[in-house]
Amino acid sequence: MSSQKIAIVSVYDKTGLLDLAKGLAQQNVRILASGGTARMIRESGFPVEDVSAITKAPEMLAGRVKTLHPAVHAGILARNLESDEKDLADQNINKVDYVICNLYPFKDTVAKVNVSIPEAVEEIDIGGVTLIRAAAKNHKRVTILSDPNDYAGFLSELEKGEISDSSRNRYALKAFEHTADYDAAISEFFRKEYAGSGDQHMALRYGANPHQKPASAYTANQQLPFKVLSGSPGYINLLDSLNAWPLVKELKEALGKPAAASFKHVSPAGAAIGLPLTPEEKKVYFVNDIEGIDSSPLAQAYARARGADRMSSFGDVIALSDIVDVPTASIISKEVSDGVIAPGYEDAALEILKKKKGGKYLVLQIDPDYTPGPIETRTVYGVTLQQHRNDAEISPKSFTTIITPKDAGALPESAARDLTVATITLKYTQSNSVCYAVNGQVIGLGAGQQSRIHCTRLAGDKADNWWMRFHERVLGIKWKKGTKRPDKSNAIDLLVSGQLPKDGAEREAFEAVFEQIPPPFTPEEREAWMKQLSNVCVSSDAFFPFIDNVFRAARSGVKYIAAPSGSQNDGAVFETAEKLGVTFVQQNTRLFHH
Ligand code: 93A
Secondary structure (H helix, E strand, O other): OOOOOEEEEEEOOOOOHHHHHHHHHHOOOEEEEOHHHHHHHHHOOOOOEEOHHHHOOOOEHHHOEOOOOHHHHHHHHOOOOHHHHHHHHHHOOOOOOEEEEEOOOHHHHHHOOOOOHHHHHHOOOOHHHHHHHHHHHOOOOOEEEOOHHHHHHHHHHHHHOOOOHHHHHHHHHHHHHHHHHHHHHHHHHHHHHHOOEOOOEEEEOOOOOOOOOOEEEEOOOOOOOEEEEEOOOOHHHHHHHHHHHHHHHHHHHHHOOOEEEEEEOOEEEEEEEOOOOOHHHHHHOOOOOOOOHHHOHHHHHHHHHHHHOOOOOOOEEEEEOOOEOHHHHHHHHHOOEEEEEEOOEOHHHHHHHHHHHHHOOEEEEEOOOOOOOOEEEEEEOOEEEEEEOOOOOOOHHHHOEEEEOOOOOOOOHHHHHHHHHHHHHHHOOOOOEEEEEEOOEEEEEEEOOOOHHHHHHHHHHHHHHHHHOOOHHHHOOOEOOOOOHHHHHHHHHHHHHOOOOOOHHHHHHHHOOEOOOOOOOOHHHHHHHHOOOOOEEEEEOOOOOOOHHHHHHHOOOEEEEEEOOOOOOHHHHHHHHHHHOOEEEEOOOOOOOO
């Protein structure tokens, strides 16, 4: 066997090839190259042989078979083992020491407009991938260069003698990344061509904004877990749906009742389980005309989820835990909404929903048994981030560590229930987040604030507004005929939030919707009414760093707080709760969500 080192060179991108050939020749390395590569080296006057010198077979099938041959691959894959060496000797094959290869430009080809499948197919490199994979597999002995940028470093190391283990390892890693990226591009192309629209791949009109094209949703190894029954989803619709669905699924599993969520911009505006509605609640939630609502817990859940913060729910994406019935679809049909995701639809309910928005209303059916894999991956600014999915389970059992009062027994069932609603909601809310809940529903949610007290205030103010809507002055509003639901919601929000415009056109616009203009609330009226709100539960997605949060929560009828501990101020936070008669429960899992 010859002791001369051997390099196989087969490159599509011929950048730096001649410098490489020169360097190899200077080190007395025998160069074997595929057709075009050999030609270029030869024309420049460097010594080179065709790969056929060792395969004794010509390139064939118009280049489809160039380097695919046992003489090449046994030479690359052989280890420094007696048995491997015997096999090589039997076949008169020499070991290959260096492989230099880069692949056909599949990505560039398929990026061209209107590329045909045969054109793409011809760019699928087989022999090159095999060279790279074989050499990378045997990197203990073989050096694989798949990037022209590495030639110079390789040659300078070669001049000094051997290629080091660490360089071979690094080149092998790069080679594996190169073939993985290449294969991903091929499967992406064929996923779009062959998967069947909606089965595994879905082209989206655009991403977060209209100028962000192209956009798509896909799964790599399985079918998409949802079907589009009507409309066509946008990128943010899917972000909402895929956050809202697990929320309602978990709420139902935790509390055993149908659940609903109303999402906007990837945070819930409301979430609830199905509990019977009082006549006042029906009025406040604009559902007193919905037939059959008293016998549909799902409709009750959505009425509560949508009713919590009607302003924020405008144009929502809805998630429902159960098969959608007619009462639920009837509520949806009256509201401005973008779409719904649920495990199924009664025929009559689907008919109602399909008519919405001139047939453009988005209706998704999710496979209720779908469980995503444990690892989540996304890229941000070109960097891939990976984490274990947040599969922490929240249930009434999560609220058994009562810090204060010290002599407290177990929480009342309603408090454990409402803390569960608030906490599961936080799990799917952009952080920081704080949630107020009562009667099995969210009543105020502060999402996406950098400061915790701002979350607590925002959510508290929303809870206050929610409660003010039950005041008899609001319940008794006489609307001008023809006033639309969103205009009613806007006017109520101005009235209850105390943000009434003083005068001018703004005031006129506010007053225009009433038959009889309701007087503003005085601070005394407000205070007296707020005193009647009680038993509210608050959950926080992370610890309270300061006592101000407890003070603010207590102003909105809060009786129970659940939060993780771990703040330097824990002691003071607990003491403040104790002083205010608030039960403080340690919820052990931090629930940041982004
Ligand atoms: O069609 S192939 O998959 N069949 C092969 O056996 C083969 N061996 C190397 N393409 C093959 N290659 C590729 O040819 C290399 O990956 C490289 O990109 C290209 C170099 O061809 P040439 O030397 O003829 O320019």
